[in-house]
Amino acid sequence: MNAASPPLLSGTGLRRSYGGKTAVEVGHIELAEGELLAVFGPNGAGKSTLLRLLSMLEKPDAGRVAFRGVSGRAAERALRAASAVVFQRAHFWRDSVEYNVGLGLALRGISRSEARERSRDVCEQLGISHLLPAHVSELSGGEAQRVALARALVLDPEILFLDEPTANLDTDARLDLRDDLERVARERATSVFLITHDRNEAFHLADRVAVIRDGRLIQTGTPKEIYENPADAYTARLTGAELTIPGTVLTAEERMVTVDIGGASVLALGDAAPGEPVKIAYRPQDLVISPPGLPSTDLSTRNLLHATVSERRDMGGLVRLRMRGPVELVALVTLDAADELGVDAGVRVAVRVKATALHAFPAGRMKTPTGSPRARPESG
The missing domain is CATH 2.40.50.100 (RNA polymerase II/Efflux pump adaptor protein, barrel-sandwich hybrid domain)
Incomplete structure (x- = not known):
């Protein structure tokens, strides 16, 4: 992205409330092309709400979300076509892994043979090609998250949204999936927007980290900048x-x-x-x-x-x-x-x-x- 180009994705003046309580109030946040941005904070800080707003799955009470500098319904349609979301808990159609991984391609009109080839390719990268014929009900937690990641990455999205993808996994599965996120997600997705409460995950994976508390961004910078120069006591505690x-x-x-x-x-x-x-x-x-x-x-x-x-x-x-x-x-x-x-x-x-x-x-x-x-x- 050159200096004159708008960011790939941005949110300005965002506010979202539920039942009179403000969940998110963010002045500005942006995701650059080719970047992995991690929004880091404890449970209840507003991370998931912010992800839903930026992915245009939910509308803000105030503010503007722009995709490549454009907002409104046209931008919403363009973002939906150019992005994929992996939620904390994966949901599948009750069928085989291969069917679920290739479903998004089928909905985009990709031929069955091409969809099968692309599905097998991404599953091979994620080390789950042996699971393609398996029924989704047979998957472990770690396998299910890999299948959900494959379903998103097979679309080669411009933006991959990750909603606490390792939160419900045991230690070994979490570390393995983190390696896949670092390796495969960066290769197949143009940019990644990750939310997490795991300090190691945020600082290990991200190009930039945005620290959030009570729905507000406290500090944004590289992991080194935030680790060495926390903006306040809250951020210092979060960084160890x-x-x-x-x-x-x-x-x-x-x-x-x-x-x-x-x-x-x-x-x-x-x-x-x-x-x-x-x-x-x-x-x-x-x-x-x-x-x-x-x-x-x-x-x-x-x-x-x-x-x-x-x-x-x-x-x-x-x-x-x-x-x-x-x-x-x-x-x-x-x-x-x-x-x-x-x-x-x-x-x-x-x-x-x-x-x-x-x-x-x-x-x-x-x-x-x-x-x-x-x-x-x-x-x-």
Whole structure:
């Protein structure tokens, strides 16, 4: 898409309410040609409603959805012909897998021989060609979602809409389907619009991620941008900053603040003012543990604290360390690193963390992600 071209799909000023409760209120969202965009948020955040609006399966109370810059009934017909939707729960006609996969082609007037060839081709790509003669009632959950994906991809859609496609699968089936989404969906669909509450799914698959809460988009950017620079405490929590440190801002300059935490000071990213109470969000894996007397060779690691390990919890290949210092801290290190350092309860350690890995937010705004009230059940 060049600078002068409209986005493949866009929504502007969208609002949708049910029973007087606003489910979605989005100023602008767009999907570029060739892009996989993931809308990420907890259940009840409005993801499914947004998907229904953008796929034109449901009309907004206000706002405009445009396909290739055009809206209205003509755009709705064009989008229906150029897109396919895979819902969280697959629904089939009670017949064979081959019949269900090829049904969309038949409805588009494709000859039986061509439909059979295309169905077999996409099923081969998804590793389910052996299921073609099977009756849909015989499918497992993972197989059913693959068949639903095949039914959509056989149309070679310009836009593939995915509504929490792995939500109801067990771990192995979810990981397998995620691999297929990354490999086959990108090959056969021009662009993909995915909604998910799975952080790993969103950040692993997407070119861009849009974070949603209470029906509103909080932040949109590449996975790296959102992970490294969350817009607020909510987004920080969603991206894995599961823990916080209370403190008070000492100094503030541009996007960097110095924060007092229990008598020690740390440098963090943030916009709070001096004297303001804050909570610093951090990810346990960003803390670097070393012996207390070891000099740091990483000059970018501006923050150094000393602490005593109070608890060691082995978690397979990882070890979670709880430490007491100026404040309580939790770190996540590899089993090899923990054994090499000899860390256990009572051991004194140095804790280093980059300023860019700490995000300070005014304490009153630090809230745990929650979904908005819903006027009717929805998956996202």
